[in-house]
Amino acid sequence: MGKSLLILGAQWGDEGKGKITNYFSTKADVVVRYQGGNNAGHTIVFDGKKYALRLLPSGIFDENICCVMGNGMVINPRALIEELEEIKKAGFSTHHLFISDRSHVLFDHHIELDRLNEEHLKDKKIGTTKKGIGPCYTDKTSRIGMRMCDFISDEFPNLYKELLERKNQEITFLGGTPIDYESTVKEYMILAQKISPMVCDTIALLKEARKQNKNILFEGAQGALLDIDFGSYPYVTSSSLTSGGALSGSGIGLHGIDEVLGIVKAYQTRVGEGAFPSELHNEIGDYIREKGHEYGTVTHRPRRIGYLDLVALKYSIQVNGITAICLTLLDVLQGLDELKICTSYTYKNKILNTLPASNQVFKECIPNYVTLEGFKEDISQVKSFDELPLQAQKYIEFIEKEVETPIVLFSVGPDKYQTIVRKEIF
Numbered sequence: 001m002g003k004s005l006l007i008l009g010a011q012w013g014d015e016g017k018g019k020i021t022n023y024f025s026t027k028a029d030v031v032v033r034y035q036g037g038n039n040a041g042h043t044i045v046f047d048g049k050k051y052a053l054r055l056l057p058s059g060i061f062d063e064n065i066c067c068v069m070g071n072g073m074v075i076n077p078r079a080l081i082e083e084l085e086e087i088k089k090a091g092f093s094t095h096h097l098f099i100s101d102r103s104h105v106l107f108d109h110h111i112e113l114d115r116l117n118e119e120h121l122k123d124k125k126i127g128t129t130k131k132g133i134g135p136c137y138t139d140k141t142s143r144i145g146m147r148m149c150d151f152i153s154d155e156f157p158n159l160y161k162e163l164l165e166r167k168n169q170e171i172t173f174l175g176g177t178p179i180d181y182e183s184t185v186k187e188y189m190i191l192a193q194k195i196s197p198m199v200c201d202t203i204a205l206l207k208e209a210r211k212q213n214k215n216i217l218f219e220g221a222q223g224a225l226l227d228i229d230f231g232s233y234p235y236v237t238s239s240s241l242t243s244g245g246a247l248s249g250s251g252i253g254l255h256g257i258d259e260v261l262g263i264v265k266a267y268q269t270r271v272g273e274g275a276f277p278s279e280l281h282n283e284i285g286d287y288i289r290e291k292g293h294e295y296g297t298v299t300h301r302p303r304r305i306g307y308l309d310l311v312a313l314k315y316s317i318q319v320n321g322i323t324a325i326c327l328t329l330l331d332v333l334q335g336l337d338e339l340k341i342c343t344s345y346t347y348k349n350k351i352l353n354t355l356p357a358s359n360q361v362f363k364e365c366i367p368n369y370v371t372l373e374g375f376k377e378d379i380s381q382v383k384s385f386d387e388l389p390l391q392a393q394k395y396i397e398f399i400e401k402e403v404e405t406p407i408v409l410f411s412v413g414p415d416k417y418q419t420i421v422r423k424e425i426f
């Protein structure tokens with residue numbers, strides 16, 4: 001029987017999903033992205049080189065792996081072709097990429113609307129990546145979006161004209177610059193021609209892969225706390241990032257996933273706006289930001305930094321059905337005298353052990369911490385759990401006991417080899 005593993009972010013994104021997906025991809029036959037678009041930025045380091053993927057699944061570097069962009073994704077055709085060109089230039093083949101005919105196409109008008117929506121929200125802005133993600137998913141749920149099957153069809157120019165007329169009205173209403181049909185339709189038709197050979201029924205492809213007992217990896221983008229249903233709404237992205245989203249965004253079916261691996265950074269980060277109870281506005285936060293190079297892969301914005309939040313993590317484990325954890329960036333905590341972990345919140349003198357729905361309440365939550373001893377030693381070259389300083393071992397053990405989920409592997413540096421497995425899961 002083939003195995004399937006879902007890898008997803010358990011925090012606010014940038015947990016190291018790309019690195020860990022690529023690590024496991026050596027054992028995979030298929031790697032599937034199932035939601036989001038080029039708002040994602042997944043960094044992969046191997047053989048001394050660094051790659052940043054936005055749309056492509058993290059198995060793209062091995063031509064024997066079938067890479068799937070699932071129906072739940074929103075795909076900017078220009079960004080896709082640019083990314084494919086970059087990968088080809090770096091010496092990798094891309095003929096093993098398959099794009100769902102049901103995925104949605106992200107156009108320039110979505111990007112313009114993203115910019116305008118943010119502008120109109122003023123101090124309530126979400127802090128999006130401005131890649132047009134929200135407006136594209138809005139069109140999908142409004143049932144006026146364009147799917148890949150239509151984008152590559154002969155009908156495209158007419159469908160696009162109709163769509164753009166409607167969208168340009170919105171753009172004009174919001175005070176933006178309408179998108180010119182004549183110039184953009186030509187470019188999109190060229191892009192559609194390039195993309196067309198990669199488009200297929202990926203649901204049938206996955207069915208066949210299951211039938212042939214292939215090993216399948218699902219690669220989430222963003223993180224559970226940015227999920228449209230479960231995240232810190234409205235400061236979220238617009239897709240389903242959780243394990244439910246992996247099913248609906250790929251068509252694998254309820255029993256198609258064996259294990260759910262939650263990727264958890266050893267501390268907490270967030271890009272964009274929204275509540276963040278354990279956020280650090282001091283030199284410890286700055287220390288972590290610099291040591292962990294915590295600047296956005298897509299937007300290069302400095303990431304907000306905080307202590308690990310177990311209230312949020314427990315919630316993530318629950319809504320995703322996480323069965324195992326990978327703890328990443330543990331090396332970044334080296335050199336801190338003490339390591340704090342948030343275990344509950346206080347809101348108006350009451351203790352909260354779960355995430356509040358209301359953004360207003362979440363904003364006013366005060367974190368309660370447990371303090372553990374820090375570690376001084378460089379751990380970037382350790383090869384086993386036993387080689388870790390005792391304090392780092394205790395940090396790991398404390399987390400897994402609190403969240404009642406095993407930490408089956410941990411990561412001590414960006415490179416693929418800096419990954420230590422405690423228990424095989426795939």
Ligand code: GDP
Nearest residue numbers: 014015016017018041042043329411412413414
């Ligand atoms: P993703 O979006 O979840 O794939 O994560 P990003 O790639 O956006 O951000 C994670 C960052 O941490 C990248 O720069 C990685 O190269 C880096 N990284 C991943 N794991 C580790 C680790 O264990 N230690 C250190 N120091 N860096 C890591």
Ligand code: IMO
Nearest residue numbers: 013014039040041127128129221222237271272
């Ligand atoms: P990866 O896959 C971190 C955040 C944005 C913003 C919110 C909405 O690399 O972990 P959007 O452009 O999606 O409408 O923005 O979501 N965001 C991410 N934060 N990592 C990501 O992806 C993110 N993708 C979106 O900063 O707060």
Ligand code: MG
Nearest residue numbers: 014041042297
């Ligand atoms: Mg990222």
